[in-house]
Amino acid sequence: MNDPRPAPPRSPLGSQIVVGLLLALLAVKVVDLQVTQARELAAASEQNRLRRVRIPSPRGEIYDRRGEVLATNEAAYAVGILSPPDRPPEGAALRRLCDLLGLDPAALLDRFENGRSYPYEPAILVPDADSALVTRVAEADLDELVILDRPRRVYPQGETLCHVLGYTDEVRPEELSARYRMGDLIGRKGLEASYEPELAGRPGVRYIEVNALERRMGAASRATPPQPGNSLVLSIDLGLQRRAEAILDTLTYRRPYDWPGDRPWVEPEPGLRGSIIVMDSNTGEIYALAARPGYDPNRVGVRADPDYC
Numbered sequence: 001m002n003d004p005r006p007a008p009p010r011s012p013l014g015s016q017i018v019v020g021l022l023l024a025l026l027a028v029k030v031v032d033l034q035v036t037q038a039r040e041l042a043a044a045s046e047q048n049r050l051r052r053v054r055i056p057s058p059r060g061e062i063y064d065r066r067g068e069v070l071a072t073n074e075a076a077y078a079v080g081i082l083s084p085p086d087r088p089p090e091g092a093a094l095r096r097l098c099d100l101l102g103l104d105p106a107a108l109l110d111r112f113e114n115g116r117s118y119p120y121e122p123a124i125l126v127p128d129a130d131s132a133l134v135t136r137v138a139e140a141d142l143d144e145l146v147i148l149d150r151p152r153r154v155y156p157q158g159e160t161l162c163h164v165l166g167y168t169d170e171v172r173p174e175e176l177s178a179r180y181r182m183g184d185l186i187g188r189k190g191l192e193a194s195y196e197p198e199l200a201g202r203p204g205v206r207y208i209e210v211n212a213l214e215r216r217m218g219a220a221s222r223a224t225p226p227q228p229g230n231s232l233v234l235s236i237d238l239g240l241q242r243r244a245e246a247i248l249d250t251l252t253y254r255r256p257y258d259w260p261g262d263r264p265w266v267e268p269e270p271g272l273r274g275s276i277i278v279m280d281s282n283t284g285e286i287y288a289l290a291a292r293p294g295y296d297p298n299r300v301g302v303r304a305d306p307d308y309c
Contacts, residue, residue, distance in 0.1 A: 050207040051082055051120055054181060057201030058151050060229030062165065062191065064238040065287075069156055071165055071192070076152035077129045078183060079137055080122030081112060082144050082210060088112050089144075100140055101126055101133070117181040122146050124183050127170075146208065153185060153192075159294045161241060164234075166190025167297035191232065201229035235285040244276040244290035 062071035079101060083089065088109055089097055098105055108125060115124040126133060128150065137145055153168040166189030171180045179200075180186060186200070187193040204226035251274060278288035 051122070051210055053080075053122060053146060053148065053206050053208055055149055055204035055206060055223075055226045056151055056184060057203050057226035058228045059153060059168070059185065059201065060199040060231040062199075062232045062234065064234055064236045064241075066237065067233075068238045070161060070234070070236075070238070072154050072156065073151040074154050076150045077134050078124050078148045078150045079126040079129050079133065080115075080124050080146050080148050082122050082146060082208065083112075085113065085116070085119050085123075096142075097125075097145075100136060100142075115182060117176055121181070122148065124148070127183055128152075148183075150183060151185075155297045157238070158298065159296045160238070160245060161236065161289075162190075162294045162297050163291045164190055164236065164289050165297060166192035166194075167300045168192055169300075191234075195232060199229040199232070202227040235287065236289070237287045240278060241288040241290060244278060244288040245292070245294075248274050248276060248290055248292045 058073045059071075061069060061073070064070055081089070081097075088094075089112070094105055094108070097103075098108055101108065103111075103125065111125050112123050115127075116122065129137070129147075134147055137147060155162075155165060155167075166187060168185040169188045171182070171184050171186050175186065176182065181203075184203075187196040192199065204224045206223040273292060275291040276288065277286065277290075279286050
């Protein structure tokens with residue numbers, strides 16, 4: 001026979017335990033997000049909002065013993081784009097950029113893809129922009145374009161002391177590191193290479209605030225200025241150096257075996273080859289170090305004069 005008495009009510013203890021465990025897990029997760037991961041999440045949010053723009057450091061200058069400038073810097077600029085690598089310009093935006101910068105679409109997209117060291121840095125579209133282009137970009141006021149400082153190395157004495165000073169060139173892909181990024185200058189040959197750590201200085205950084213569409217919203221308040229490189233003062237005497245080079249430019253030199261006996265004698269051209277070193281034997285100081293043939297360091301490197309061959 002069935003028991004006519006009603007069944008006793010079930011205890012809510014089991015449900016309460018389940019709900020309590022869920023609330024405890026939720027509380028642990030909230031604490032983890034609010035306390036443990038707060039700094040990490042805040043940093044990630046800040047990174048998504050800000051774009052780092054490096055400020056190259058001016059290289060240290062080089063002087064002769066009397067203070068004559070042998071190597072210095074002048075202001076130069078590049079044009080970069082803020083869009084990340086997975087958002088290349090296309091359609092009307094691509095045509096507008098090509099018309100403004102004077103680039104064909106293939107060249108612009110290639111620089112967009114390969115013109116940066118890290119994904120959220122501006123890609124360099126024009127590495128050495130002249131004043132007319134900088135003015136056009138500034139007047140266009142496009143949110144995705146930025147004008148970047150890119151100091152140019154200048155050798156006021158031209159070919160004089162070229163073998164001593166060396167020259168600068170843009171870093172190569174295999175030289176990229178935490179210190180060197182795309183477009184940075186590095187010393188090649190001579191003192192520029194030997195004293196690279198001292199001359200290079202340390203770059204600074206400024207921040208640009210962007211929205212979710214990578215449109216520039218304005219400059220952030222914090223920035224780190226660059227630290228210029230140290231200068232070098234040489235024992236070289238520029239006047240004596242010029243005199244030594246002038247002597248080489250007027251002398252001729254031809255080794256006997258350069259003239260085969262079965263051919264008519266041909267007068268050699270002046271300044272064919274040679275070197276002169278002037279040194280103080282007591283102190284070891286070098287006053288002049290001249291060599292021919294030479295070259296103009298202002299016209300060597302990636303950013304050299306395009307008309308120079």
